[in-house]
Amino acid sequence: MGLCDTLLKMDISPNCDDPIVNGFEQNGVIINREDIDLSGSTFDAARKNVIKTLLLKAGKKGYQIKVTGKTPYTGTKTSLVAGAYRNSFNHEVHIVVLANDPDVCAGIIDGLANGTYVLVLENKYKALNKETTPGDAAYQVYGWYQGLSASAIENDKYSEDTEGGWAVTLTETKAPKSGLFLFNTDYATTKTQVGTLTAAVGG
Amino acid sequence: MGVSEAINRLEELRGASTLSNSDKSDIALLYGTVLGKTFVKTSCSDCYRDAIIEIYLYLKKNGKMKEKSNYSLKAGALIQDSFGGNMYTNDNLTDEVAEKFLASNPKGIAFFASQPNDWEDRVAKRIASKTKTLNDALVASLVEELGKEGATVDTVKEAFKNYEIDGKKVTAKALDSHIKAAQEAIANKGE
Numbered sequence: 001m002g003l004c005d006t007l008l009k010m011d012i013s014p015n016c017d018d019p020i021v022n023g024f025e026q027n028g029v030i031i032n033r034e035d036i037d038l039s040g041s042t043f044d045a046a047r048k049n050v051i052k053t054l055l056l057k058a059g060k061k062g063y064q065i066k067v068t069g070k071t072p073y074t075g076t077k078t079s080l081v082a083g084a085y086r087n088s089f090n091h092e093v094h095i096v097v098l099a100n101d102p103d104v105c106a107g108i109i110d111g112l113a114n115g116t117y118v119l120v121l122e123n124k125y126k127a128l129n130k131e132t133t134p135g136d137a138a139y140q141v142y143g144w145y146q147g148l149s150a151s152a153i154e155n156d157k158y159s160e161d162t163e164g165g166w167a168v169t170l171t172e173t174k175a176p177k178s179g180l181f182l183f184n185t186d187y188a189t190t191k192t193q194v195g196t197l198t199a200a201v202g203g
Numbered sequence: 204m205g206v207s208e209a210i211n212r213l214e215e216l217r218g219a220s221t222l223s224n225s226d227k228s229d230i231a232l233l234y235g236t237v238l239g240k241t242f243v244k245t246s247c248s249d250c251y252r253d254a255i256i257e258i259y260l261y262l263k264k265n266g267k268m269k270e271k272s273n274y275s276l277k278a279g280a281l282i283q284d285s286f287g288g289n290m291y292t293n294d295n296l297t298d299e300v301a302e303k304f305l306a307s308n309p310k311g312i313a314f315f316a317s318q319p320n321d322w323e324d325r326v327a328k329r330i331a332s333k334t335k336t337l338n339d340a341l342v343a344s345l346v347e348e349l350g351k352e353g354a355t356v357d358t359v360k361e362a363f364k365n366y367e368i369d370g371k372k373v374t375a376k377a378l379d380s381h382i383k384a385a386q387e388a389i390a391n392k393g394e
Contacts, residue, residue: 037277040313056278058316185283189290193281196292199240 018129024073025122028065029197033116033147035060044183051141051182054120054197062197065119067096073121081174088174091142092151093119097166100155104166109153112168116147119170120182120194128187135187139194141180143172206262209233213259222251230254237261239269240293269294273319274301280314302329336377337384338368345385356382 014020037055044050056062067073075094080087097108119142127137142148148170155166184190204212213233216226230251234242237258244250261269275293276282282291282304291300301318304311305326312318319325341363348359359382366373373381 037279037313040277041279053281053314054279055314058277061278184281185286189281189283192290192292193279196276196281197279199278199293 015127018127021125023071023124024076025124026066026068026072028067028073028119028121029062029194030065031056031062031118031120031197032060033118033143035062036118049177049180050136051144051180052184053193054118054141054182056197061199062120064198065095068098069096075169076121078178083174086176088176089178091148091172091175093121093142093148093170095168095170096162097168098163100165109155109166109168112150112170113153114150116143116149117170118143119148120197122194126187133183135190136181136183138187139182139190141182143170144180145175145177146172148172204233204236206267209237209268210259210262213255213262216255217259227251230258233258237268238294239271270297272296272301273298273317274315274322275317276314277316282311282314298325299329302326306330337381341366341368341373341381342384342388345382346388349382349385349389 035056037057040053040055041051042053042055044052073094075092077092079090079092081090097104121140121142122138123140125137126135128134130136149172150168151171152169153166154168155164156162157164159165159167161167182190182194184193212229216222216230219226222230231242231244231254234240234254234257238261242254272293274296276291276296280292282296282300283289284291284300284303291304301315302322302325305322306329309326312322344366345359345363348354348362349356360375360378363373363378364375366378
């Protein structure tokens with residue numbers, strides 16, 4: 001049995017050379033959790049908060065998600081959950097679907113209401129000036145452990161924000177890790193890899 | 204459909220102010236023929252026009268249809284020929300790249316969505332053909348040279364740069380692969 005390490009491993013201080021910035025880029029990838037090839041996906045050998053290859057099952061693909069505006073995915077947050085023997089984290093992701101028609105309801109909203117998902121979002125802060133593994137903060141993965149499922153879906157016809165579209169909150173409860181990142185070799189390689197998640201399946 | 208015929212049709216489509224159903228079906232067909240991928244219509248209003256640009260740029264850049272590989276990668280998979288080296292996705296994957304990758308990473312078959320039934324034989328043949336091109340005498344000499352005190356890859360390269368095989372001077376690339384084989388032999392001996 002492994003010994004769970006709960007000790008600090010580095011100094012707590014801001015990085016003045018590469019200061020953190022808030023928020024996400026507009027584009028992300030959403031994946032049906034059951035389409036993920038869990039046995040083929042690999043973690044970094046040394047850093048267990050880093051997924052090296054997020055692999056989908058043969059013939060499956062992820063879907064692009066784009067939330068426009070200056071603060072896309074606003075409200076997305078991670079919170080500690082106190083447990084009797086171990087603490088964990090809730091991850092909450094807010095997305096907006098600026099559309100509403102029969103196809104959108106059938107193809108997106110009804111699915112989001114009942115499925116479980118994994119979301120890959122690109123942080124604005126990418127840690128590109130780190131000495132080792134620059135770019136490893138760019139892509140963050142939500143829903144890996146428990147899956148993200150809808151905790152709120154709302155269509156407010158007179159909303160100033162969604163303008164009659166849909167506001168969706170996806171939540172992963174009791175995830176064991178505070179953050180999980182997707183990183184392979186460098187930022188450019190990882191970006192290409194993320195691009196393959198939504199590429200058309202070869203035919 | 205040939206490349207020039209495809210380019211002519213794409214130029215017509217680029218100039219069209221509206222796309223008819225027949226135009227759209229041609230675009231989907233060209234997408235599959237040229238890029239080897241299935242066209243997926245999304246809710247994006249410009250997806251057909253984006254596809255025209257994607258196909259057109261591919262043909263202009265490569266001057267040929269995409270070579271159909273017998274291998275395809277699962278979504279999320281990417282292979283590299285070395286750390287930080289060339290990246291291969293389904294867009295540029297060839298049989299040679301896939302088989303070279305599998306020769307050094309047989310467990311990497313988990314990254315492939317499809318592969319020929321005889322992929323293991325194909326990989327074995329590729330390894331055999333690579334081994335056959337190595338000159339045993341040169342590898343043996345390199346093993347000896349690399350084993351000498353103070354020898355480095357650079358000094359050995361310099362010493363063997365004029366080495367001849369069957370009366371022909373060995374190329375730098377061939378010398379590199381022989382040195383690599385010699386290093387592997389030394390490593391194997393040490394285990």
